[in-house]
Amino acid sequence: MDKYINQAKTLMEALPYIKKFNNKIVVIKYGGSAMIDEKLKMSVIKDITLMKLVGIRPVVVHGGGKKINEMLEKVGKESLFVDGLRVTDDETMEIAEMVLSGSINKEIVQMFQQQGIKAVGISGKDGRTILARKKMPGGKDIGWVGEIEKVNPELLDSLMNDDFVPVVAPIATDENNHTYNINADYVASALASALKAEKLVYLTDVEGVLRDVEDKDSLISKIAIDRIEQYKEEKVITGGMIPKIENCKKSIEAGVNSVHILDGRVEHCLLLEVFTNSGIGTMIYKQEDNHGE
Numbered sequence: 421m422d423k424y425i426n427q428a429k430t431l432m433e434a435l436p437y438i439k440k441f442n443n444k445i446v447v448i449k450y451g452g453s454a455m456i457d458e459k460l461k462m463s464v465i466k467d468i469t470l471m472k473l474v475g476i477r478p479v480v481v482h483g484g485g486k487k488i489n490e491m492l493e494k495v496g497k498e499s500l501f502v503d504g505l506r507v508t509d510d511e512t513m514e515i516a517e518m519v520l521s522g523s524i525n526k527e528i529v530q531m532f533q534q535q536g537i538k539a540v541g542i543s544g545k546d547g548r549t550i551l552a553r554k555k556m557p558g559g560k561d562i563g564w565v566g567e568i569e570k571v572n573p574e575l576l577d578s579l580m581n582d583d584f585v586p587v588v589a590p591i592a593t594d595e596n597n598h599t600y601n602i603n604a605d606y607v608a609s610a611l612a613s614a615l616k617a618e619k620l621v622y623l624t625d626v627e628g629v630l631r632d633v634e635d636k637d638s639l640i641s642k643i644a645i646d647r648i649e650q651y652k653e654e655k656v657i658t659g660g661m662i663p664k665i666e667n668c669k670k671s672i673e674a675g676v677n678s679v680h681i682l683d684g685r686v687e688h689c690l691l692l693e694v695f696t697n698s699g700i701g702t703m704i705y706k707q708e709d710n711h712g713e
């Protein structure tokens with residue numbers, strides 16, 4: 421009997437969080453690098469299923485870096501990155517869209533449906549949800565890499581109102597109908613801002629932001645947005661962490677209440693973040709929130 425009472429108590433401990441997040445939008449960016457292990461993948465889907473069933477409105481945005489690299493390797497193409505962004509020629513664009521909008525997107529949708537959850541997979545192209553333009557980092561032309569000009573949340577709103585979990589692939593078109601590959605970190609942030617999400621969570625393949633990428637015990641648990649530039653200059657934050665952290669900042673500035681980078685390889689990391697006070701991963705905050713560092 422004690423076992424069951426303890427179980428009931430555990431459930432009760434989640435009540436304040438369930439109340440707090442009822443009907444609120446939580447955007448989850450699922451990093452391609454954390455999406456490799458089947459068991460972990462299902463654990464993330466189950467966490468989001470639970471969130472949905474207790475009244476949260478999840479929106480899932482996925483990347484697919486590792487799978488795109490694998491596919492490019494198969495056709496004998498090298499993966500090149502500039503500041504964490506993939507250099508995208510015509511062929512890379514075609515492969516990226518097939519992997520992201522086709523294989524990964526539909527697999528995630530299928531996994532939700534296996535859990536009895538209604539889900540719809542779209543890319544930024546559908547319903548003209550995302551309007552892109554060419555991105556030129558530091559004036560450099562890196563091909564079909566887009567940045568987000570505008571978000572039209574109409575389709576996402578309709579899907580959520582009809583009880584679907586939207587699953588979004590980071591592909592979009594510009595005004596001239598050119599297709600662009602957009603780093604999913606930007607998409608997650610832009611959607612969180614446009615949808616006025618309560619929370620934005622980046623699930624990735626590291627513990628959070630590390631002071632030394634080689635040392636998993638060097639986790640920085642809180643970062644004020646005005647320290648970000650310094651970390652970039654000191655080369656603490658490099659590669660794939662750059663778009664993530666820059667977008668955390670953007671979302672905070674756009675009014676998203678809480679923004680976190682979590683280790684998607686930790687079982688139930690999302691439940692820990694949303695329904696407990698555990699403080700895992702890295703939290704990004706505005707200085708005046710005075711969370712201390």
Ligand SMILES: Nc1ncnc2c1ncn2[C@@H]1O[C@H](COP(=O)(O)OP(=O)(O)OP(=O)(O)O)[C@@H](O)[C@H]1O
Pocket residue numbers: 450451452453454482483484485486504604605623624625626628629630631632633656657658659660661662664
């Ligand atoms: N200070 C840092 N702390 C942690 N990771 C860092 C840091 N600087 C750079 N990184 C790199 O950032 C990577 C995470 O970004 P990456 O783009 O590879 O994954 P993702 O964004 O989760 O997946 P995807 O790009 O497929 O959506 C880590 O694996 C790590 O190598």
Ligand SMILES: [Mg+2]
Pocket residue numbers: 451483485605660
């Ligand atoms: Mg990335």
